[in-house]
Amino acid sequence: MPERLMIGTRIRERRVLSGIRQTDLAKQAGISPSYLNLIEHNRRRIGGKTLLKLAEALEVEPSHLTEGAEAAVVGTLREAAAEADGGEPERDRIEEFAGRFPGWAGLLVDLYRRNQSLERTIDTLTDRLAHDPFLADSLHEVISAVTAIRSTSSILIETEALEPEWQARFHRNINEDAARLTESAQTLVRYLEGAPNRDADLTSPQDEMHAVLAARGYHLPELEREIAGPREVTRLVRAEAARGLSAPAQALLETVLLRYLEDARALPLRSFLAQLERIGPHPDRLAEETGADLAQVFRRLAALPEDAAGPVGLVICDASGTMVFRKPIAAFAMPRLAGACALWPLYQAMAQPMVPLRCRVRQAGRESAVAAPAGPAGFDQPAPMRAHMLLCPDPGAAAGPVRNMGVSCRICPQRDCGARREASILSEGF
Amino acid sequence: MGKKVLLIEDEPNIIEAISFILSRDGWEVKTHANGHDAMEAVRRRAPDLVILDVMLPGKSGYDILGEIREDANFAATPVLMLTARGQTRDREMAERAGANRYMTKPFSNADVLAAVRALAET
Numbered sequence: 001m002p003e004r005l006m007i008g009t010r011i012r013e014r015r016v017l018s019g020i021r022q023t024d025l026a027k028q029a030g031i032s033p034s035y036l037n038l039i040e041h042n043r044r045r046i047g048g049k050t051l052l053k054l055a056e057a058l059e060v061e062p063s064h065l066t067e068g069a070e071a072a073v074v075g076t077l078r079e080a081a082a083e084a085d086g087g088e089p090e091r092d093r094i095e096e097f098a099g100r101f102p103g104w105a106g107l108l109v110d111l112y113r114r115n116q117s118l119e120r121t122i123d124t125l126t127d128r129l130a131h132d133p134f135l136a137d138s139l140h141e142v143i144s145a146v147t148a149i150r151s152t153s154s155i156l157i158e159t160e161a162l163e164p165e166w167q168a169r170f171h172r173n174i175n176e177d178a179a180r181l182t183e184s185a186q187t188l189v190r191y192l193e194g195a196p197n198r199d200a201d202l203t204s205p206q207d208e209m210h211a212v213l214a215a216r217g218y219h220l221p222e223l224e225r226e227i228a229g230p231r232e233v234t235r236l237v238r239a240e241a242a243r244g245l246s247a248p249a250q251a252l253l254e255t256v257l258l259r260y261l262e263d264a265r266a267l268p269l270r271s272f273l274a275q276l277e278r279i280g281p282h283p284d285r286l287a288e289e290t291g292a293d294l295a296q297v298f299r300r301l302a303a304l305p306e307d308a309a310g311p312v313g314l315v316i317c318d319a320s321g322t323m324v325f326r327k328p329i330a331a332f333a334m335p336r337l338a339g340a341c342a343l344w345p346l347y348q349a350m351a352q353p354m355v356p357l358r359c360r361v362r363q364a365g366r367e368s369a370v371a372a373p374a375g376p377a378g379f380d381q382p383a384p385m386r387a388h389m390l391l392c393p394d395p396g397a398a399a400g401p402v403r404n405m406g407v408s409c410r411i412c413p414q415r416d417c418g419a420r421r422e423a424s425i426l427s428e429g430f
Numbered sequence: 431m432g433k434k435v436l437l438i439e440d441e442p443n444i445i446e447a448i449s450f451i452l453s454r455d456g457w458e459v460k461t462h463a464n465g466h467d468a469m470e471a472v473r474r475r476a477p478d479l480v481i482l483d484v485m486l487p488g489k490s491g492y493d494i495l496g497e498i499r500e501d502a503n504f505a506a507t508p509v510l511m512l513t514a515r516g517q518t519r520d521r522e523m524a525e526r527a528g529a530n531r532y533m534t535k536p537f538s539n540a541d542v543l544a545a546v547r548a549l550a551e552t
Contacts, residue, residue, distance in 0.1 A: 140485055140514055144441045144444065144514070144535070146535075146536045147441070147514075147535040147536035147537065148443035148444045148447060149536075150536045150537075150538070151444060151447035151448065151451075151536070151537075151538075151539055151542075152446075152447045154538065154539045154540075155447060155451065155539065158539070159454070166450070169446070170446075170447075173443040173446060173447075177443055
């Protein structure tokens with residue numbers, strides 16, 4: 001229906017909104033009620049004095065009736081219809097729709113505008129990611145180092161009777177590039193995973209909580225004393241709050257420290273160290289000896305000072321796979337919260353509750369190896385389930401096959417991996 | 431003395447490796463390590479062939495290639511482009527800018543040598 005014919009609809013809407021009877025409005029405009037009825041149903045054209053009188057009676061500008069407040073709405077609806085991918089919007093009835101259902105039309109316009117705004121945001125973010133100067137620089141640095149190493153090593157291998165001075169020069173170049181590559185790759189991984197213990201900003205309460213624990217070496221002498229109780233936990237949390245720890249991070253820290261306190265009471269430091277010295281770093285035998293469950297032994301081992309137990313890492317995840325606790329160890333990189341390699345024994349343990357696992361693992365693309373005996377959590381808290389993974393350096397003497405795994409798919413170069421859920425920027429980008 | 435190749439690349443160890451393999455193949459290799467005055471280097475060296483990196487300090491390899499193609503003296507000089515990105519879009523950009531060949535890093539020495547030899551014969 002042409003827009004000019006919608007004046008009647010707008011008059012009717014305005015009259016109804018104002019609570020004026022048709023008869024009264026007709027009287028004020030000096031026309032018969034039946035004529036006004038025809039106008040309101042868009043069966044008579046209107047203009048001139050009658051329009052001015054009706055506008056005056058309805059206390060609106062005449063243009064409001066001729067163009068309508070929905071002029072902009074109609075324009076936007078046309079825009080939306082032009083861009084519609086699916087469906088068949090009735091393009092010839094846009095004015096009628098806006099006139100008869102102004103509320104719905106307004107809502108549709110708002111949604112369309114919001115959709116446009118979100119699309120712009122997505123474009124901006126995608127563009128920022130694609131042209132992220134830090135990411136581009138880091139990748140360029142990595143690729144340049146790899147290129148130089150490949151080219152130089154080929155010369156060393158393929159050139160017969162290479163002069164000693166050239167040999168020395170190319171060896172030095174490879175050494176330099178290898179160091180550069182290591183640094184660039186580490187920087188890239190830190191950037192992608194946003195390791196909170198480095199330069200990246202702390203962005204979540206979990207990061208804040210882990211930063212507090214990392215700063216104390218994951219060992220808290222205050223909670224190791226025999227007389228330690230919840231009061232010590234409160235004191236520790238308050239001290240961190242005074243240093244600026246956010247409220248959500250305080251809550252997380254309190255939970256972790258209360259569990260630490262419970263573990264320390266169950267396995268007191270002095271006796272646990274003596275048992276560890278006598279038995280060795282064998283979680284299963286320590287659990288048998290102490291009567292504690294395996295998950296608690298894992299946590300206790302991870303809470304010991306490094307000079308007493310050596311480097312020990314620990315990862316705890318909930319049933320969703322989200323890491324709720326993370327104590328890193330050298331040579332085993334881990335993402336921040338979730339999205340870790342699905343081959344980690346941690347997730348296998350979650351799939352087999354109450355069945356302890358132990359395996360030697362090696363992260364793809366890394367030379368160092370770690371042994372990771374993993375056991376199901378939940379011995380002491382069956383619901384919700386927690387899986388614990390203890391990480392210990394591989395002494396090299398352990399038998400059995402080594403399982404290759406990554407950090408997360410995004411930065412894993414391993415090809416043909418059945419557990420892959422997304423493409424790697426390494427295989428895609430290089 | 432063999433034909434002259436100008437290598438425009440900012441990574442010293444890549445420069446050294448490529449210079450070495452091309453020199454051993456009989457090329458006279460000249461090098462230049464930044465983008466902003468690369469065109470001056472082209473004019474000064476008057477090479478028979480240019481190996482051009484895309485990401486250079488000062489100016490992009492695509493822009494330099496454009497300048498080379500606009501100069502009547504070098505419009506037909508074969509150019510081999512080196513880039514860290516191997517996506518179709520980048521290859522198309524290099525072709526549109528007038529590159530004769532396009533190689534993605536990391537490359538093999540044998541491929542570079544073969545490409546340079548092939549371009550020299552064109």
